[in-house]
Amino acid sequence: xxxxxxxxxxxxxxxxxxxxxxxxxxxxxxxxxxxxxxxxxxxxxxxxxxxxxxxxxxxxxxxxxxxxxxxxxxxxxxxxxxxxxxxxxxxxxxxxxxxxxxxxxxxxxxxxxxxxxxxxxxxxxxxxxxxxxxxxxxxxxxxxxxxxxxxxxxxxxxxxxxxxxxxxxxxxxxxxxxxxxxxxxxxxxxxxxxxxxxxxxxxxxxxxxxxxxxxxxxxxxxxxxxxxxxxxxxxxxxxxxxxxxxxxxxxxxxxxxxxxxxxxxxxxxxxxxxxxxxxxxxxxxxxxxxxxxxxxxxxxxxxxxxxxxxxxxxxxxxxxxxxxxxxxxxxxxxxxxxxxxxxxxxxxxxxxxxxxxxxxxxxxxxxxxxxxxxxxxxxxxxxxxxxxxxxxxxxxxxxxxxxxxxxxxxxxxxxxxxxxxxxxxxxxxxxxxxxxxxxxxxxxxxxxxxxxxxxxxxxxxxxxxxxxxxxxxxxxxxxxxxxxxxxxxxxxxxxxxxxxxxxxxxxxxxxxxxxxxxxxxxxxxxxxxxxxxxxxxxxxxxxxxxxxxxxxxxxxxxxxxxxxxxxxxxxxxxxxxxxxxxxxxxxxxxxxxxxxxxxxxxxxxxxxxxxxxxxxxxxxxxxxxxxxxxxxxxxxxxxxxxxxxxxxxxxxxxxxxxxxxxxxxxxxxxxxxxxxxxxxxxxxxxxxxxxxxxxxxxxxxxxxxxxxxxxxxxxxxxxxxxxxxxxxxxxxxxxxxxxxxxxxxxxxxxxxxxxxxxxxxxxxxxxxxxx
Amino acid sequence: xxxxxxxxxxxxxxxxxxxxxxxxxxxxxxxxxxxxxxxxxxxxxxxxxxxxxxxxxxxxxxxxxxxxxxxxxxxxxxxxxxxxxxxxxxxxxxxxxxxxxxxxxxxxxxxxxxxxxxxxxxxxxxxxxxxxxxxxxxxxxxxxxxxxxxxxxxxxxxxxxxxxxxxxxxxxxxxxxxxxxxxxxxxxxxxxxxxx
Numbered sequence: 001x002x003x004x005x006x007x008x009x010x011x012x013x014x015x016x017x018x019x020x021x022x023x024x025x026x027x028x029x030x031x032x033x034x035x036x037x038x039x040x041x042x043x044x045x046x047x048x049x050x051x052x053x054x055x056x057x058x059x060x061x062x063x064x065x066x067x068x069x070x071x072x073x074x075x076x077x078x079x080x081x082x083x084x085x086x087x088x089x090x091x092x093x094x095x096x097x098x099x100x101x102x103x104x105x106x107x108x109x110x111x112x113x114x115x116x117x118x119x120x121x122x123x124x125x126x127x128x129x130x131x132x133x134x135x136x137x138x139x140x141x142x143x144x145x146x147x148x149x150x151x152x153x154x155x156x157x158x159x160x161x162x163x164x165x166x167x168x169x170x171x172x173x174x175x176x177x178x179x180x181x182x183x184x185x186x187x188x189x190x191x192x193x194x195x196x197x198x199x200x201x202x203x204x205x206x207x208x209x210x211x212x213x214x215x216x217x218x219x220x221x222x223x224x225x226x227x228x229x230x231x232x233x234x235x236x237x238x239x240x241x242x243x244x245x246x247x248x249x250x251x252x253x254x255x256x257x258x259x260x261x262x263x264x265x266x267x268x269x270x271x272x273x274x275x276x277x278x279x280x281x282x283x284x285x286x287x288x289x290x291x292x293x294x295x296x297x298x299x300x301x302x303x304x305x306x307x308x309x310x311x312x313x314x315x316x317x318x319x320x321x322x323x324x325x326x327x328x329x330x331x332x333x334x335x336x337x338x339x340x341x342x343x344x345x346x347x348x349x350x351x352x353x354x355x356x357x358x359x360x361x362x363x364x365x366x367x368x369x370x371x372x373x374x375x376x377x378x379x380x381x382x383x384x385x386x387x388x389x390x391x392x393x394x395x396x397x398x399x400x401x402x403x404x405x406x407x408x409x410x411x412x413x414x415x416x417x418x419x420x421x422x423x424x425x426x427x428x429x430x431x432x433x434x435x436x437x438x439x440x441x442x443x444x445x446x447x448x449x450x451x452x453x454x455x456x457x458x459x460x461x462x463x464x465x466x467x468x469x470x471x472x473x474x475x476x477x478x479x480x481x482x483x484x485x486x487x488x489x490x491x492x493x494x495x496x497x498x499x500x501x502x503x504x505x506x507x508x509x510x511x512x513x514x515x516x517x518x519x520x521x522x523x524x525x526x527x528x529x530x531x532x533x534x535x536x537x538x539x540x541x542x543x544x545x546x547x548x549x550x551x552x553x554x555x556x557x558x559x560x561x562x563x564x565x566x567x568x569x570x571x572x573x574x575x576x577x578x579x580x581x582x583x584x585x586x587x588x589x590x591x592x593x594x595x596x597x598x599x600x601x602x603x604x605x606x607x608x609x610x611x612x613x614x615x616x617x618x619x620x621x622x623x624x625x626x627x628x629x630x631x632x633x634x635x636x637x638x639x640x641x642x643x644x645x646x647x648x649x650x651x652x653x654x655x656x657x658x659x660x661x662x663x664x665x666x667x668x669x670x671x672x673x674x675x676x677x678x679x680x681x682x683x684x685x686x687x688x689x690x691x692x693x694x695x696x697x698x699x700x701x702x703x704x705x706x707x708x709x710x711x712x713x714x715x716x717x718x719x720x721x722x723x724x725x726x727x728x729x730x731x732x733x734x735x736x737x738x739x740x741x742x743x744x745x746x747x748x749x750x751x752x753x754x755x756x757x758x759x760x761x762x763x764x765x766x767x768x769x770x771x
Numbered sequence: 772x773x774x775x776x777x778x779x780x781x782x783x784x785x786x787x788x789x790x791x792x793x794x795x796x797x798x799x800x801x802x803x804x805x806x807x808x809x810x811x812x813x814x815x816x817x818x819x820x821x822x823x824x825x826x827x828x829x830x831x832x833x834x835x836x837x838x839x840x841x842x843x844x845x846x847x848x849x850x851x852x853x854x855x856x857x858x859x860x861x862x863x864x865x866x867x868x869x870x871x872x873x874x875x876x877x878x879x880x881x882x883x884x885x886x887x888x889x890x891x892x893x894x895x896x897x898x899x900x901x902x903x904x905x906x907x908x909x910x911x912x913x914x915x916x917x918x919x920x921x922x923x924x925x926x927x928x929x930x931x932x933x934x935x936x937x938x939x940x941x942x943x944x945x946x947x948x949x950x951x952x953x954x955x956x957x958x959x960x961x962x963x964x965x966x967x
Contacts, residue, residue: 142853142869
């Protein structure tokens, strides 16, 4: 066995072993939230967790359409029953009213624990009872008295109604045939809550399946349609989109890269050699990411295919420079420095990815750094041993339009083109296109149509996005509830002074144990209540003994168990409760949704020190901006690193600057072109810009190298291959649904083209000055 | 001459109908009563309602006016003992009372909707609307008829056991309601004539 064969066998064994290990032991992750920001402050982290796992993430909005109203109403009723039976849903509501009864019964049962009348001194005095009875009598003489009559005997002081009046009314859609419909009457509307958390993608996928199945069983005609939306089901759909992308895009870009290599080398064996270091890099990347992060994301894997396009470049530097009579080792010695610099600058380009603060981007960064380093090492130290002795590439094509080393003929044309693009960019920017996109929704991989359908269902169901919430938190549930109770007078005053439209306080539904104990103590004993009632009813036409259920109810309330959040389980109120009171990080948080906030400054002044007003929209925007700035900061550091690597590698800070300058200009131009013609920038574009510099600088290095002077045709071919593979892989990436892949793809594609143009215009071979 | 001829014609029609029915004593169809009511464009009346409520030792008596305007406006103004104005128009119910104005969508409250419809659909002579909420039986004859309405839905039956409306020709005279709770009320309706 020759040395070459030995090296080949060893390498093949190593690759096979790591491939086997990867398939057997690497965990594939597909939760898109790795590519959503985790938040930079406690508030933002809580907010993002809430979006992913909170109450809202479990609520599915459902619409049935495509049939006449009575049929839709019938299907809607069947669907509710089927959903509740499926086991995947905790709760389903179509407005048919059975639920309201359940909730009313619960509030009625606990009316004395919940009513703030009990906070007043002597709430059931003779005078208070007299006033209540006179009021009931008047009410019996009105048209609505019929309803009042139901509670007359058990609740003559109307505590149930008092409790209900304090809760902000739930807006609900109009009803037809007894169930909710959209305002146009075309679609029956339902709301359901999944048992699974929004972050539990398997559970959410199960709920989607159960919903589809329940619909199939409930539809009355083939024409009937089902629409649904929820953060959880959207996550399930995102996952499917991303999985589809990963397969298609990897295959397409691999095919593209292989085609370019086949064109350059016309030899399957050499193409295979070229791919070898890249495969090593990819496998090493997968193993490192899996070891470092515990799993590897589907998106990272899809990105790995793109990385392959970058890593095949390194063998290209070597192979396209092979000459008659020169061994692979000699060529390696000649271009070793160039290759090393190319590898290191690309590694620095991934710097911003690593530290962007997104776990997903950090995976991409780790993948890039590992993959590029290993592929580079394999090219430098393994490839020379396995290249067949005496092999040389087919002669490079004579591109007449590049006409020699200086290419004078095309430079003016390029310049005019540049002027045109720059002018167009300035004009487009002058039209006040936004530079940044700080909308969290832009991070979702779903198409705009899915997002707008969600917004439409949300508004039809009267569940608009709340913009402002108030939060207080405490050491314990009791502490948090007490603080919530303290907000009552402040918020009442704010409503009275029109700073605020309405609010929803969880302590109205679950008062602190303290308050409940005080209210229990305020309840009179049966003998006293009976006596006071009798004297209060004197002269009124109430039949004696008619209020005995009231006396018994009060007596029962004196030693009933306190109300807890669990009291309302499996009712719409429990469902509301989950959103308003939550335990997180050892503390209890009360969330108070506010509607129609008209005077934030005034409200903030009036609030106690422990309460915080959060502008949800402002907070997410600030968070995205913070990530953007962080991305910018790390990109700057990455840029400095690239410069340092070049300065050391080229042994001249001035030459390093000459190589780097056109690429930095190209990155700026790419950003301008993106904003002007394609899309505003997110943090994903930012980190991709640094990656662009890391890649583009390789082209400038190549054009500045002695190779460019000695054999321009070979240099252009090398450049065509390395930039061609980059354009193919990143160009394909631009078609990904996942915003992160799309942003990286489109930025690098535009950036690579710009780098080529700027480098071709500004970079001369090193020896120019010497000659 | 003309009048006697037309009376003869009426007799002929009545005979024809009687033969066509050719049947037992319960010859009156709800449709006949409602067809007469359906020709009334607008009606004004005073009412006196007596509510017998188990919890009270004496009945509550309410007095006021009723007005119906085709097709779907019904207004009840209560003068004593507690002034109030209740309006049903299309699909909304508005109550102006001592606690201000309240407006509800009838579709949101199926029980109330049935209740309102028992009176309004009868006044409108709208058999399909009535049939959505009640089974309707007629008795008597057209000059002294009675409609018995029994709720169809459980939601409505939880409130009302039976509504009996009686009248003469195209005029309602009395509405009796038996509630599920056992309480009942009678409303005597007297037409007001000579209003513009």
